Amino acid sequence: MATETVRPTLAEVARKAGVSTATASRVLNRSAKVSEAALARVESAVSELGYVRHRAHRAAPGGPGQGAGAVAVVVFEDMAHYQSDLFYSRLLVGVERSLQTADREFVVLTASRRSRRPTLVRYLCGGHVDGIVLVGPWGGDALPRLIRAAGVPMVSVGRLSGAGDLPCVDADNHGGAVLAVRHLLRAGRRAVGTIAGPPDMAVGADRLAGYRSAIREAGSPVRETVAYGDFTVASGEHALLRLLDLRPDLDAVFAASDLMAAGALRALRRLGRSVPADVAVVGFDDDVVAQRTRPQLSTVRQPVEEMGARAVAELLGYAPSGGSAGRERVVMATQLVLRESG
Structure with a gap:
């Protein structure tokens, strides 16, 4: 029994x-x-x-009364970066497409990474939404604990430290970085530096780890040269200058985002360095900016729209293309896209 x-x-x-x-x-x-x-x-x-609050049952997608609920997409980012980084708009396109299939609506909320956000928690746990997609570092594990206690399903876009067993959908950031750096090394570059993202963000740490793996794989005399940025154009400019201070013979750069790569291109142009003749540059994301730089940017494409759609699929308990839902972590493949910069 x-x-x-x-x-x-x-x-x-x-x-x-x-x-x-x-x-x-x-x-x-x-x-x-x-x-x-x-x-x-x-x-x-x-x-x-392991306390979980009892919540009133809501109809499953496609059933009667489905329009009573919505999905909340919560982005932990300052407003200026949220508006300038195309990652977020691309992600929301994927979310919207998937929710339309499920005949659901969604709301987008932005929040500071560091505030306690009692109003946000009150809203998310107050029966207003049927599920939550968390995007970006929320700071600590208090928020997911409280949401879980309220019985609201949730999924994270991107791997986050301290998230426990929270389901997440992520790009293969480590593998994508390895692809980019291997390409530069096979093209004969030997002084390959990287503009890494913030080390306290999993995406930054994973892409830096991929760079280091490829450098170690190449062996001597190739060595690591690292400068840090914050995924903005300005930080890419400053980091490129730092790389040149550390390695005057720099002949290639792997930047952990297209925006930072665009900043590196700007700095190299100001210094009179030719791209890719003097310094090759490869970014990460394959945003629209990659095709607007001069020269056009070689980059690693991550399937952002598909990640948004898959996050919704995991949240609502179904998966596209006959796949299985509910896995702890879904890692989606990345692809090297070669253009003019390297």
């Missing part, structure tokens, strides 16, 4: 946290301010007990 799983109750969460049931409820609902100490204890108790 099957045994019924006994789920922890709110009272048990409160008891473990050493607070009243009312205080535990306020933490989960974000309905009123509580002390930082109480907040931390309740969040810890929720995680340890």
Whole structure:
């Protein structure tokens, strides 16, 4: 005979946290301010007990009443970068296409990476949405813990540290970087530097790790030369100058984003360095900017629109093209696209 799983109750969460049931409820609902100490204890108790709030059942996609719910796409990025980086608009195109197939609507919310965001949590956990797509580093694991406790399905776009078993859809950032650097080395370049993304972001760390793998694979006399940017054009310019300080004989650059690669091209043009004759440049993303630079940018294409669609598929419990849904991590292939810059 099957045994019924006994789920922890709110009272048990409160008891473990050493607070009243009312205080535990306020933490989960974000309905009123509580002390930082109480907040931390309740969040810890929720995680340890695996507490999940009971929510009213919503109809599955395609069933009666489906229009009552929506999906929230939450982007953790400052507004200036959100508007300038085409990654986000491409991702939302994929999300929209997939939700149209499921006859669902969606809302887009932006939030600072560092604020506690009680209003955001209150909205996400308040029954307004049937699922959540998290995009970008949200800072710590408190947010997914609270969302999970509220019983709202969620999926992350991109691998994030501290996310536990949260399902995610990611591009093969490590493998794409390896492709780019191998290409430069096979073309005879020997002083290959990289403009890496922020080391505290998984996407930056993965692309840097791919660069390092390809450099180690090549062996002596090739060695690493690394400068860091923040995925903006200006940071790419500054990082290129730093690479030249570190390696005056620099003859190739792998930039971890097309925007940073565009900044590197701008700096090289100002210095009178010819691309690709003097310095070859390869970016990552294959955004529209890659075809607008002069020379046009060789880059690694990541399937951004497809990632958005697949995130929705994982969230709603189905997968396109007959694939299986619900896996812990889906990694989508990247592709090297050769143009004029290297």
